[in-house]
Amino acid sequence: MDKRQQKLTEENLKFRHTDKKSYNKKIILGSIVASFVAATPFLFYLYEYVPDSEKWETIFGTYSSVEYGSANVAMWVLAMKAVPLLLSLVWFFTCRHWWYHALLVPIAMFTFQFVSALNFDLRYVDEFEIIWLLPIMAIVFPSIYLIRAKMFNKINDAGKTMEELEEEFMIKPKTFWGKIKQYF
Template sequence: MDKKQHKYKNLKSRNQVTSNKTYVFGLAVAVFIALTPYLYSLYESVPETKVWRTFLFEYNSNHYEDANLAMWVLTGKLLPLILLLLWFFTCRHWWYHALLVPIIMYSYQIIVFFNDEYTYIDELQLIYLLPFMAIIIPSIYLVRARIFNRLNSVDQSIQDLEDELTFKPKTIKEKIRQYF
């Protein structure tokens, strides 16, 4: 009996440590999302000169009027990319792979931003995005077709089927944890 109680106590403390890590991670994500308006406005601290010199690096804005404009463009592409990646890795729905299309689009735009050969950032993105879309969109359609095929053959409602495919917490604690 003493061994079982000791084993249960160890398991309970291990689950509590994991639970605390989950809460800390959820808190960090929530704080990051709350700070995104501030992070977006960081470009305002960049000087309006062609060359931006700091003690860490020197940035020369070749294709832009000044470094401030270049950082405005970069933050306008980087923050949505980070938020989309966060959404992609935390999404519990069956369609989360559709988020790969804008993730790839923003990634391409950021790569082109740092490449000095291109003068227009958004010029050819659709051509490079097409192969990815050719894989992702049919895959999502196949998942959707399987869902509706199963829906028609099993006599389940759409809500029942979506409930089956999504994570549903059983306790109040798990319901709160699903948001963090």
């Protein structure tokens, strides 16, 4: 009986040790994400350090502002597009609700705006994004509605709570790349 009890306590210690490791990893990852979100105002205001001239000399090369007339204005426009895109991506990859696929629509919009802001030959930025978003919305909206309808059918039939159904429908990849792969 003594050996059996000792074996059980050793297994419990192994389980606690691995559980503590995964908890520590979650704390570290959460701290990194929280620090990134808290630093986004600083990321946005990096454009203030760009000179207000048409050419900007950097260690990566010379940047010449074609359409905007000023490198400072060009970086301001890029910051206006990049920061909401980054925050939306963080929200998408950290969201635990069943409706997180709806975040694909603003992510697609911010991506389109960011790419069009990079295209310096484009005369009118932020003009026709809704046209390009229609195919994405045509896929995301019905799928969200179907998931919602399936959840409410299960609520009425099984008597489960909303939290239990969210857990049932939640897809939980183990790694960051696993989360990315599930969408492609």
